[in-house]
Amino acid sequence: MQRIVIVGGGAGGLALATQLGKRLGKRGQAEITLVDAARTHVWKPLLHQLAAGSFDTHAEEIEYLAQARWNHFKFRLGRLEGVDRAAKTVQLAASHDEAGREITPAQQLGYDTLVIAVGSQTNDFGTPGAAEHTIKLDSPQAAKRFNDRLINACIRAQAVPRSAGSGRLTVAIVGGGATGVELAAELHASAKVLANYGFDHIHPEKDLQIVLVEAAPRLLAQLPERLSDAALRELRKLAIEVHTNEKVVEVTADSLKMASGKVISSSLSVWAAGVKAADFLKTLGGDAPLETNRLNQLVVSGNLQTTDASIYAFGDCAACQQPDGTWVPPRAQAAYQQAMYLVRALPRLQRGEPVSPFVFRDQGSLVSLSEYSSVGSLMGSLTKGSFFIEGQLAKIMYWALHKQHQLALGGWKKTALITLSEMIDRTYRPRIKLH
Numbered sequence: 001m002q003r004i005v006i007v008g009g010g011a012g013g014l015a016l017a018t019q020l021g022k023r024l025g026k027r028g029q030a031e032i033t034l035v036d037a038a039r040t041h042v043w044k045p046l047l048h049q050l051a052a053g054s055f056d057t058h059a060e061e062i063e064y065l066a067q068a069r070w071n072h073f074k075f076r077l078g079r080l081e082g083v084d085r086a087a088k089t090v091q092l093a094a095s096h097d098e099a100g101r102e103i104t105p106a107q108q109l110g111y112d113t114l115v116i117a118v119g120s121q122t123n124d125f126g127t128p129g130a131a132e133h134t135i136k137l138d139s140p141q142a143a144k145r146f147n148d149r150l151i152n153a154c155i156r157a158q159a160v161p162r163s164a165g166s167g168r169l170t171v172a173i174v175g176g177g178a179t180g181v182e183l184a185a186e187l188h189a190s191a192k193v194l195a196n197y198g199f200d201h202i203h204p205e206k207d208l209q210i211v212l213v214e215a216a217p218r219l220l221a222q223l224p225e226r227l228s229d230a231a232l233r234e235l236r237k238l239a240i241e242v243h244t245n246e247k248v249v250e251v252t253a254d255s256l257k258m259a260s261g262k263v264i265s266s267s268l269s270v271w272a273a274g275v276k277a278a279d280f281l282k283t284l285g286g287d288a289p290l291e292t293n294r295l296n297q298l299v300v301s302g303n304l305q306t307t308d309a310s311i312y313a314f315g316d317c318a319a320c321q322q323p324d325g326t327w328v329p330p331r332a333q334a335a336y337q338q339a340m341y342l343v344r345a346l347p348r349l350q351r352g353e354p355v356s357p358f359v360f361r362d363q364g365s366l367v368s369l370s371e372y373s374s375v376g377s378l379m380g381s382l383t384k385g386s387f388f389i390e391g392q393l394a395k396i397m398y399w400a401l402h403k404q405h406q407l408a409l410g411g412w413k414k415t416a417l418i419t420l421s422e423m424i425d426r427t428y429r430p431r432i433k434l435h
Helices: 011-025 042-051 062-071 140-159 178-197 225-237 281-284 332-350 392-428
Strands: 001-009 030-036 075-078 079-084 089-093 101-103 107-110 114-117 169-174 208-213 241-243 248-252 256-259 263-265 266-272 298-300 311-313 318-319 364-369 375-380 389-390
Touching: 001 011, 011 030, 011 062, 011 298, 011 332, 011 392, 030 062, 042 178, 042 281, 062 075, 101 364, 140 169, 140 266, 140 392, 178 208, 178 364, 225 241, 225 364, 298 311, 332 389
Parallel strands: 001 030, 001 114, 030 075, 114 311, 169 208, 169 266, 208 241, 298 318
Antiparallel strands: 079 089, 089 107, 248 256, 256 263, 364 375, 375 389
16 A cells, blocks of 8 residues: 655645545545644634634644644644654654644655655845844744733833823734734734723724835735735835835844844834745755755655655745746745645556646735735736735635635535534634733
């Protein structure tokens, strides 16, 4: 029986394990194993809401063990430490609890086909002080850590007398991409809710100052300019301070320093600029490491194979060139499309049958501005020009993307029940996480 090991339980990796489990694992045609260092999955586009405390993480998290049982695959807790290509084994590091006690020992796992989908991490470009004084919003753990600090800062601000002419709390966000823009709007909305739960002096425009810093000439630089302009217009309506063409060159405990000489005070700093793959991918494979690029991404062919034909990679950790010479962008929709491609392609490739190369179909981009609005462009490169949307229609489309992810993992019945439970939760739970 074929042993397929998938490392990384993000949106793409979990969808791949789920679908392969249903198609191959259920029939006994393959043994599917998913490996991840965490026990639960949270959809990455929701991290800004988790950071702001505006959704219940327990309602959103998917337990890997439960998902595995329901969908005919296995789950192993562990962090990828190495790959022995000759022996076809992966080395998993020992896992420990918060007290440092060992949960699982270091172990080896054999494979016939290995799929690496470990995603990406925030790239601070070696900026002095960034590692020590910012939170990088690239994991549920980081988002929860930010939320804890935010609530603590609000409690602290509530108790400290306000200085004349200054806000009590300043949150500085480095990076004007989708994560930074969405977090800025979400924090503004959260501040309004906080005022209803005892933080009566935390006004989103008088007492909370939100600053967004972007090195490029405009926000959302990778997306259509019209979308950038719409997002900037909405943020300015919320009195969010936006600085473009400003490169952060140093971060201190209470400020950001720019190349221009400008200094921005900050009570809490978030780094949401730039992405790269994990450093360990550069040496994956030991004496004969797999080919990587300058961002540590594994270079893959059109079939998503690395330089080792039995090892595949996709999502943010992979560099896949398209037939037209462009590269697949590090976006959630690309990882999902690649996962669905491998669901169909892996069985055929294992049988030695020809498979057409993967082609990314740009379905457009959507950016959520919390309860205020959403902006986006639909169809992307499938038409001569993007179809621009904003407001309520864009909010519905953004919600639909989340439901598509839930459908891929749980099917229609579970998605309907989850949606119903979300509606019920809103009637009795606080609108924001307060602990």
